[in-house]
Amino acid sequence: MFLSPARVLLLAPLTLCLAAAGCRSAKAAPEQPIDFPHDVHVGTYKMDCQYCHSSVDKSQFANIPAVGTCMGCHRITARDKPRIQQLTKYSQEGKSIPWTRVHDLPDFVHFTHRPHIRNGVACAECHGDVGKMEAVRQVAPLSMGWCLDCHLERKAPTDCLVCHF
Ligand code: HEC
Numbered sequence: 001m002f003l004s005p006a007r008v009l010l011l012a013p014l015t016l017c018l019a020a021a022g023c024r025s026a027k028a029a030p031e032q033p034i035d036f037p038h039d040v041h042v043g044t045y046k047m048d049c050q051y052c053h054s055s056v057d058k059s060q061f062a063n064i065p066a067v068g069t070c071m072g073c074h075r076i077t078a079r080d081k082p083r084i085q086q087l088t089k090y091s092q093e094g095k096s097i098p099w100t101r102v103h104d105l106p107d108f109v110h111f112t113h114r115p116h117i118r119n120g121v122a123c124a125e126c127h128g129d130v131g132k133m134e135a136v137r138q139v140a141p142l143s144m145g146w147c148l149d150c151h152l153e154r155k156a157p158t159d160c161l162v163c164h165f
């Protein structure tokens with residue numbers, strides 16, 4: 001395949017990123033079907049993370065809330081705003097919102113929120129100050145070194161089989 005100079009330029013940051021292995025840190029926020037503002041809900045209206053992400057300390061995955069949870073407020077709140085009309089349409093059609101994942105560890109890594117939350121690790125230590133983010137984005141590298149640094153510091157287990165099985 002012939003690579004034009006423009007094409008090489010396009011590929012260069014990707015190669016650098018693979019080489020530096022730090023490329024998953026501080027990624028830009030992905031496109032979402034509805035631009036959901038964490039800063040409005042958490043920053044301005046002081047909502048608790050677990051009001052929406054209610055399974056974060058209970059099951060392996062932190063849930064994204066169902067449309068019904070949103071409609072609890074938005075049947076009335078800001079119902080004439082375009083983004084809320086988009087939301088209402090999903091609700092009326094009985095469809096769930098196809099949110100794009102922001103964080104996604106490889107399948108060979110075992111991560112669960114529960115032991116972290118139960119041991120007092122704050123959301124912000126891994127996700128940054130989400131309450132100030134207009135669109136949530138990944139701020140930590142999620143590399144093995146990043147996990148291990150904290151595990152060593154907090155005397156959490158570092159056995160390979162804790163995270164790989
Ligand atoms: C009103 C409901 C609501 C509240 C409150 C809320 N979130 Fe969210 N959160 C969402 C929705 C909806 C998404 C999916 C859209 C997106 O990624 O922007 C999401 C996505 C996320 C993601 C990205 C998930 C992924 O795909 O990797 C993180 C991390 C997150 N929230 C953390 C938090 C934290 C930390 C707090 C509290 C400081 C919080 N959220 C409060 C609704 C909420």
Ligand code: HEC
Nearest residue numbers: 035036037040045065069070072073077078081083084087
């Ligand atoms: C506890 C009540 C509550 C819940 C639950 C809630 N919101 Fe909101 N939301 C608000 C308030 C209050 C505002 C600010 C409205 C305003 O500025 O007029 C807002 C604003 C918004 C906006 C910005 C609207 C605009 O264009 O200014 C979007 C988008 C939004 N919410 C989506 C959602 C989604 C999606 C969910 C569910 C994941 C959700 N909300 C859950 C109370 C809530």
Ligand code: HEC
Nearest residue numbers: 049053056060061062063103104105111116121122123126
């Ligand atoms: C020890 C670091 C850490 C802490 C503390 C943490 N998270 Fe996460 N979070 C992660 C990682 C890593 C992922 C990606 C998991 C994956 O891809 O399997 C993630 C993913 C998520 C997701 C996407 C759904 C999922 O489970 O993959 C949401 C939502 C989320 N976190 C919310 C929160 C909230 C809310 C808190 C605080 C109550 C919190 N997180 C605390 C590291 C953390």
Ligand code: HEC
Nearest residue numbers: 110111115116119125142146147150151154156157162163
């Ligand atoms: C900011 C600190 C911090 C980060 C970052 C962190 N952890 Fe942890 N982790 C902890 C603490 C604290 C515990 C609880 C240890 C205990 O039970 O005493 C823990 C526990 C765990 C456990 C349960 C261990 C057991 O008891 O069986 C797993 C699995 C785990 N972490 C995986 C990960 C993975 C994978 C990552 C990176 C994606 C990660 N952690 C990042 C602090 C952290």
Ligand code: HEC
Nearest residue numbers: 106109142143144147148151157158159160161162163164
């Ligand atoms: C606290 C959690 C944790 C522990 C303990 C851990 N790993 Fe990992 N490991 C990870 C994460 C997270 C990744 C994914 C890194 C990425 O995608 O950048 C990873 C990736 C890997 C990879 C893939 C190659 C790479 O570097 O991306 C190998 C091989 C690996 N780990 C081996 C081990 C071995 C061997 C041990 C024990 C000495 C171990 N891991 C202990 C979290 C852990």
